[in-house]
Amino acid sequence: MNWLLATLRSSVGKKFVMGGTGLFLCFFLVMHLAGNLLLYVGPHAYNTYAETLHKNAALLVVAEIGLFGAMLLHIYLAFTTAAENRAARGSQGYAMKQTKIQGRVINFLGLSPDTTMFISGAVIFGYLCIHLCDFKFEVFADEAMRAADPFAKAQRILGSMSRKVIYGIAALTVGLHVSHGFASAFQSLGLRHPKYTPTIQVLGKAFAVFVTVGFGSFIFWDGERARRSESERAAQHAESPEAAAHPATAVPAAPSSQP
Numbered sequence: 001m002n003w004l005l006a007t008l009r010s011s012v013g014k015k016f017v018m019g020g021t022g023l024f025l026c027f028f029l030v031m032h033l034a035g036n037l038l039l040y041v042g043p044h045a046y047n048t049y050a051e052t053l054h055k056n057a058a059l060l061v062v063a064e065i066g067l068f069g070a071m072l073l074h075i076y077l078a079f080t081t082a083a084e085n086r087a088a089r090g091s092q093g094y095a096m097k098q099t100k101i102q103g104r105v106i107n108f109l110g111l112s113p114d115t116t117m118f119i120s121g122a123v124i125f126g127y128l129c130i131h132l133c134d135f136k137f138e139v140f141a142d143e144a145m146r147a148a149d150p151f152a153k154a155q156r157i158l159g160s161m162s163r164k165v166i167y168g169i170a171a172l173t174v175g176l177h178v179s180h181g182f183a184s185a186f187q188s189l190g191l192r193h194p195k196y197t198p199t200i201q202v203l204g205k206a207f208a209v210f211v212t213v214g215f216g217s218f219i220f221w222d223g224e225r226a227r228r229s230e231s232e233r234a235a236q237h238a239e240s241p242e243a244a245a246h247p248a249t250a251v252p253a254a255p256s257s258q259p
């Protein structure tokens with residue numbers, strides 16, 4: 001534990017942990033998006049995924065501790081490094097809003113990258129509170145929704161206009177945050193090289209588009225359509241000679257109503 005405290009006290013260590021936790025959270029985003037994309041496949045596929053995820057409770061708790069631990073460290077370091085940067089700058093401030101990434105100046109709405117990252121991080125944190133209240137703690141759910149399966153629950157939440165707006169803003173904000181954070185994390189980990197840094201920057205932008213489009217797409221997701229097409233595929237499969245040979249592979253037809 002001492003090594004962690006010592007690392008978190010040194011400025012190189014802070015950067016390193018900030019970059020490491022940032023990349024770990026990017027990895028979580030990819031896995032989370034991959035799982036959520038099963039909503040497009042249909043209720044059977046998505047509910048099976050959700051059930052599998054929750055089956056091993058001990059493993060889930062370990063993964064959640066790792067995830068929320070990384071998030072808290074990331075946020076704590078964002079605050080402490082911002083305070084240190086401010087103290088180092090004194091009352092002068094920078095004349096130019098320069099990033100760590102060589103020669104590039106971020107001028108989003110005239111804000112410095114530090115400020116942009118801070119504001120977008122705070123918006124993502126606010127979104128996460130609502131998101132966890134929606135899906136994990138079911139704070140706003142009624143009886144019918146608590147009893148519903150994960151697909152039907154997602155259908156109800158993502159079908160609401162307030163959530164379309166909130167989830168849309170979150171997708172854009174996560175994209176903005178990683179568009180700078182992805183490449184910046186590599187720099188913080190000391191992986192800076194004139195040959196590779198431009199490629200990492202392009203990858204960061206591509207990752208930002210991928211995350212924004214991927215998560216943003218759910219505000220247009222039509223759960224009923226996914227439900228119908230999975231049922232049609234199941235019916236076609238049931239009629240095929242293959243299904244007669246392997247009845248265990250049949251997908252049960254899903255009921256079409258929402259909770």
Ligand code: HEM
Nearest residue numbers: 032036064067124128131135136154167170171174215218
């Ligand atoms: C519209 C797209 C999204 C959908 C449909 C979705 C769905 C879900 C669901 C079903 C859960 C599981 C709750 C449970 O454990 O029962 C969850 C958890 C979570 N989501 Fe999302 N999510 C979306 C977008 C996001 C985004 C953009 C972020 C990050 C900024 C995010 C971060 C999280 C986190 C941190 C958890 C908690 C994970 C855990 O407890 O293991 N989600 N989400």
